[in-house]
Amino acid sequence: MEGVPLETDLLLALDVLVYCSVIAGAVMLRRFSRSMEEISFRALGDLLRARFPDLPSGFTLREGLAKAREAEPGLDWSGIDQALESYEGYRYGGLPESASTPPVLSNLITALRRQGR
Numbered sequence: 001m002e003g004v005p006l007e008t009d010l011l012l013a014l015d016v017l018v019y020c021s022v023i024a025g026a027v028m029l030r031r032f033s034r035s036m037e038e039i040s041f042r043a044l045g046d047l048l049r050a051r052f053p054d055l056p057s058g059f060t061l062r063e064g065l066a067k068a069r070e071a072e073p074g075l076d077w078s079g080i081d082q083a084l085e086s087y088e089g090y091r092y093g094g095l096p097e098s099a100s101t102p103p104v105l106s107n108l109i110t111a112l113r114r115q116g117r
Helices: 003-051 061-071 077-093 103-116
Strands: none
Touching: 003 061, 003 103, 061 077, 061 103, 077 103
16 A cells, blocks of 8 residues: 555646646747737738838838738738737737737738739
């Protein structure tokens, strides 16, 4: 019966290790999703600047997207506008961040890159 407390202690230590791993993974995933959204909008700003050189210095994403809307009318612009509002709410208004970058934003970036070539 001497082995029972040792086994219990080992199982308890293993449980603590598993829970700590889960918590660390959740924290890292949250940081990764936040940085991916910021990187996506930063990449969009850089792409808009390169694609539309006539945009003024210090242009807003809304100004850049107005140009892109003229160049790419076939995209889901209501979804893109919603993604921008969500990002602005998170970035400037303190609202919770979205879980990930919406596919409409990826579609816009792909379309702008394709047309720029």
